[in-house]
Amino acid sequence: GAVVSQHPSRVICKSGTSVKIECRSLDFQATTMFWYRQFPKQSLMLMATSNEGSKATYEQGVEKDKFLINHASLTLSTLTVTSAHPEDSSFYICSASRGGGATNEKLFFGSGTQLSVL
């Protein structure tokens, strides 16, 4: 079964509203989670690295105030798209790291969230 749960799988919202996406590691503690964004027929682009108990590290060009990340516990990271606009419509996917460096066998990915902003 899935080891990383991501909800919701699909969300449609009006322009100007905020949307929260949750990413949970189900059977392990994830000190680090990653948030990706994928436009249609394009690759996954890393948005930010979420670290439990500290501020997220954002990639260049990603607006911190637009995409709020909270990693309040070792099993939950949330991405909030604030004041969403149609250009924010995209597929958002999270991944969780079981541990650092060589101890990882593989990264676990959530099933993704399709956000559509009207």
Added chain:
Amino acid sequence: AQKVTQAQTEISVVEKEDVTLDCVYETRDTTYYLFWYKQPPSGELVFLIRRNSFDEQNEISGRYSWNFQKSTSSFNFTITASQVVDSAVYFCALKTSYDKVIFGPGTSLSVIP
């Protein structure tokens, strides 16, 4: 800088043909990990393989095989006797010591019955 290149944007093959998906990576790290993921139309990423930089042994798993060549910085993926269910987008990815995973642009594979 880290980079992953998948030169083939789209590939179409007829069922039962063999197909190889190319992946070339760039990194200055001596320790790194390479991955292949499959993304079917549903969007979920399906893990296929992980290979670390110290293990150049090629691997075969059923109809799938991978050829890791450090000398050419390549990690190619071959599907033997392709099937319609293999139709998907395939991503090659690189993970460095900083724990970031960088994805290539992907190759869209269409297997025609």
